[in-house]
Amino acid sequence: MLVFLFGFRYRRLLARRRPDSADALLARQLDWAGMSLGAYYEAVRKALVVAVVARGLVAVGGLGALGLWVRRRVVARAGRGRGALGV
Numbered sequence: 001m002l003v004f005l006f007g008f009r010y011r012r013l014l015a016r017r018r019p020d021s022a023d024a025l026l027a028r029q030l031d032w033a034g035m036s037l038g039a040y041y042e043a044v045r046k047a048l049v050v051a052v053v054a055r056g057l058v059a060v061g062g063l064g065a066l067g068l069w070v071r072r073r074v075v076a077r078a079g080r081g082r083g084a085l086g087v
Helices: 002-008 008-017 023-029 032-079
Strands: none
Touching: none
């Protein structure tokens, strides 16, 4: 889905690909295949960067939540007088 979100440039290039006017000569001279592939892979790279950053944020958030949970358990056990680790 991220590729679709970031692929607007790729879709715009494909829409311009159809020579329906006097620009047919210009369209034949340009490397449309290379340009569209470049735009597509640029969208893929952006989607991968977003996916990696999102996974990293989820991992950091999960570790933070785990740390808070462990801290609360340690504090709760220490408050009951059984020692910090409950041993």
